[in-house]
Amino acid sequence: MINFNKVNKTYPGGFLALKQVSFSLASGEMAFLTGHSGAGKSTLLKLISLMEKPSSGSIQVNHTELADIKYKQVPYVRRGIGMIFQSHNLLKDRTVFDNVALPLIIEGVSHKEIKKRVATALDKVHLAAKLKCYPHMLSGGEQQRVGIARAIVNKPPILLADEPTGNLDPKLSLDIIRLFEEFNAAGVTVLIATHDLGLIARMKYRTLTLKEGTMINDGIVDGLQVQGGS
């Protein structure tokens, strides 16, 4: 589903964010991406979601070489990738319903279908009662769940989450990760970037570890040890 082959990313100014990064994530797999701040986690997610272009190397998503994608095709590729951010990225002047409905409106789904699918997505994140609320009326955890509902509402095959539990307490963090597990169980490929090693250790999923742009480990974290590292 996601395939990185010797990917390098150098930002203008010469900062080398990723060095020779290679890994594959199969369809329906769930994995964590970890490392210290500045290790290159966000850069890696940005490359998958076409917010950045690699300086060299190859990235394939669903057998499509991202380097071959033209500017006009980018939105259509992004529709197949659900993105979740630490800062939620919600539209402040729109209700929860409007925020979650946005990807469906963009796709041109009928109003009747939008109502149905938004209700289902909000039900999954336990926010069905907050339909008419504005983001500022919600807690941090609720806003994060609205972001998740928006990311899954158009049923994308891939979910990318950048520090989705960054501002949440441990219980809420676990709830959010359980939600990702549910989506993964339904066949969605999930990649979660986090520096919460405690959470990673508890979940026992494959973990990709970056250090200063280099992939230093690829395996399951048990306690704080990495098993089967590549």
Added chain:
Amino acid sequence: MSNIHSSGLKARSSLLTRILTLPIRHVQQAIGSLGNLWRTPFTTVMTIFVLGVSLALPATLHLFVKNAQQVSEKWDSAAQITLFLKLSTSEKSTQNLIKRISLYNEVAEVRYISAEQALKEFKILSGFGQSLEYLETNPLPATLLVTPTQRASQAQAANALLAKLNKEREVDQGKLDLEWLTRLDAIARLIEDIVLGVALLLCLSVVLIVGNTIRLAILNEKDAIAIMKLVGATDSFIQRPFLYSGIWYGIFGGILSCIAVTLLAWYLGYAISDLTALYQSNFQLQGLTGSEALMLIAFAVVLSLLGSYISVSQHIKAIEPNAD
């Protein structure tokens, strides 16, 4: 196989739904953009006023030129050639000449004023009635007033006709006072050129004003645009509300300019009627016709749409989403 078939059907029905919902989405975005303008009333009203005034100026000048042309056309058609016949010309020769001139393609009408009739009119108009009684012979020649056709009324054609008429052996002298008409034509052309120049500048200002207003609106919505791009919105989807805003600006600006021009024409109409009445003329200032008003509004929409299109195509592409 049946899965492939059903998925194909689903894709087709999905495409059909999208095509069917496209006009609804356009209407929703058009109404939504109207709502956005409503939420910023001060900026919206100011922009509409600036557009209205900018368009009202060339529209008023157009009205001025239109009315001037109408007056000039009346004078054009009134252009006549006066042919003074030789004193020796007999009545029979005069009648033959009238017949010949009437057959000219360039001539619409020929009116004959005999020497006696000319003297009679002169007595009445000059106020020398008594003194003229003492003349032994009538010094005035018989005259033909030749009215050229519409096509032959223009300066060049009328001069050519005069030259032709002067060659007739019975004609002593022909006169055509075209200088004032030529000057009027030149002034009208100059005013038309000025109007065109001013109109072009003001139209450019309309494009720039709308472009800048839309640019500010885009910058104001920068974060929302970045989020929309993140969830897969195409540039055209993001552009649409801004383009509709441009259309609304054009419609309201155009309507405002129509109202302004109509009010101005109505206000000046009385003053001009009073003035022309002093010259025994019943001239009425013509305002904007229905089709001209519609054209003005359509023109305003085109200009505003152009301004907003330039702005969106420049700025929306430049906004890129950021995951931070």
